[in-house]
Amino acid sequence: MMGIPAAVFVVVCLYYYVTQSVRVGAWQGGGSGPGLICGIAAGSVIVFEMLLWPRKLLRRLRLIPAKYWLAAHIWFGLASLPLAIAHCGFHLGGWLPATFMIFFVATIFSGIYGVAVQNLLPRWLLRNLPSETIYSQIDYVSDQAVRDAERLLVGACGRRANSDISIEDELSDQLAIRETVVVGAVRQAGKTSGRTLETRQMNRAKEDSVTLWNALDEIRPFLLHGKRELTPVTDTNEASAWFRRLRTACSEEGQEIIDILMSLCNQRRQFDIQARVHHWLHTWIPIHIALSIAVTGLLAAHVWTALKYW
Ligand code: HEM
Ligand code: HEM
Structure with a gap:
């Protein structure tokens, strides 16, 4: 004009x-x-x-x-x-x-x-x-992702083997089990819908409890802070190998949880790209x-x- x-x-x-x-x-x-x-x-x-x-x-x-x-x-x-x-x-x-x-x-x-x-x-x-969020909320959403993952593990394989369980914990576990549905529904993790998660995951992956909790510990810094943290999933290629190993170490029931952990990592990776683009902009x-x-x-x-x- x-x-x-x-x-x-x-x-x-x-x-x-x-x-x-x-x-x-x-x-x-x-x-x-x-x-x-x-x-x-x-x-x-x-x-x-x-x-x-x-x-x-x-x-x-x-x-x-x-x-x-x-x-x-x-x-x-x-x-x-x-x-x-x-x-x-x-x-x-x-x-x-x-x-x-x-x-x-x-x-x-x-x-x-x-x-x-x-x-x-x-x-x-x-x-x-697809996982773009409001730039200033990246930290908050990443924090939520870790909480979601923790709730998911509590719901699917119970608390860590060595944690003391009080009545409040049990109540919050019940809540976690219900809220895990949100993980699947809102974040569209993997291809599983919230409903299938709800019916299938409870108490299902109990035998993978230790492996999955340890896995979450390893990837937590990445989920929170992205590529700044050196973790087994920071590099994309290393991440696929690491997840492949995790899959073989877990039972059939643990696979869905791994799908969700993977999609949370992908989401965090996208936030990093978004932050870089924000910088260029x-x-x-x-x-x-x-x-x-x-x-x-x-x-x-x-x-x-x-x-x-x-
Ligand atoms: C974007 C704006 C301008 C640029 C990038 C620019 C750049 C230049 C350059 C590189 C020369 C050197 C040319 C040479 O030595 O042969 C020059 C010479 C000159 N410019 Fe500009 N100029 C700009 C605006 C203006 C304006 C607004 C005026 C006056 C109102 C002006 C007055 C002159 C005069 C009088 C000369 C000749 C000086 C001399 O031969 O020693 N220029 N300009
Ligand atoms: C000598 C030439 C130029 C001068 C002195 C100049 C100066 C400025 C200034 C003072 C602003 C205000 C920044 C702000 O407060 O947001 C601005 C904004 C802007 N300029 Fe220039 N500019 C020049 C040439 C250009 C050219 C050639 C382009 C594009 C081809 C351009 C694109 C823009 C854009 C897109 C903005 C808006 C940024 C935003 O707020 O989104 N400028 N420029």
Whole structure:
């Protein structure tokens, strides 16, 4: 929607610059008439681009909807690059204009990177990460996953062999047995539905109790903190081998529990990817802002020195 005005803007300026350069027989530099016009056009875009900042602070005014501002920001920002290149007549000049040009190009590339990740990554997440959760809740959901796994084990194979069982424990075990259904239902662990878990798992995997509790101990740090923790399931390949060994060590009845432990690990793995994507989506903005502040300072310095010695 802003692409056409930006294209017209850049084509008009470049047409003037190129026709004048052809007439003179050389690419015109920053100090020439057409070069200066392109420079002033590119410089005005920088000032306009920086307006996105106070506008954000004055969001409540809402004079122009944010999407128009952002579209103008993107298209005019892109248009300013050929203008700046024409302006300098393909010379970087002294250290100040050269530094300015480098920061300017870097700012634009950081903006292009931002637009690309903001458009591509959320769609990719939606398609590839079925277990995506709200980023800030990853720790909480991981904590819940461990609790679910513990409840599941209590329900399926009873408490650890060496734990003392009080009346409260027994009551909470009863609760756990009922709540294990939630593990299957909500998390869609494996292919088992909540209902089959409910009818089949109770007291079924008792003989695997020690093996499964130990297994859970080994993978607990991974379920809680993801790939930061070195566990037998941190590496995907090692994880499949580890789970295969666990399967052979357990009875037929333990297999369903292993399915669920595996799916909790997969879920945690997806949270790690989600956290990485979140990082890519958000770290560019401070970089873009820092570069754009530097560029504004360099613009002022460049205009000052260039016009002083012109
Ligand atoms: C994005 C904005 C701009 C960039 C990246 C930029 C970059 C440059 C560069 C690299 C040169 C050196 C060219 C050479 O030595 O041959 C130059 C020269 C020059 N620029 Fe800019 N410039 C910009 C905006 C402006 C603006 C807004 C003005 C004035 C209002 C301006 C005025 C000049 C002048 C007068 C020269 C010639 C100086 C000389 O030959 O020593 N520039 N610019
Ligand atoms: C010299 C040129 C540029 C300058 C000085 C500049 C400066 C800025 C500033 C100050 C912000 C406000 C940051 C905030 O408070 O959120 C911003 C945001 C943004 N810029 Fe630029 N920018 C430039 C070029 C570009 C280009 C070429 C693109 C894309 C192709 C771009 C894409 C964006 C996007 C997508 C945002 C919004 C970030 C968000 O809040 O989601 N910028 N820019």
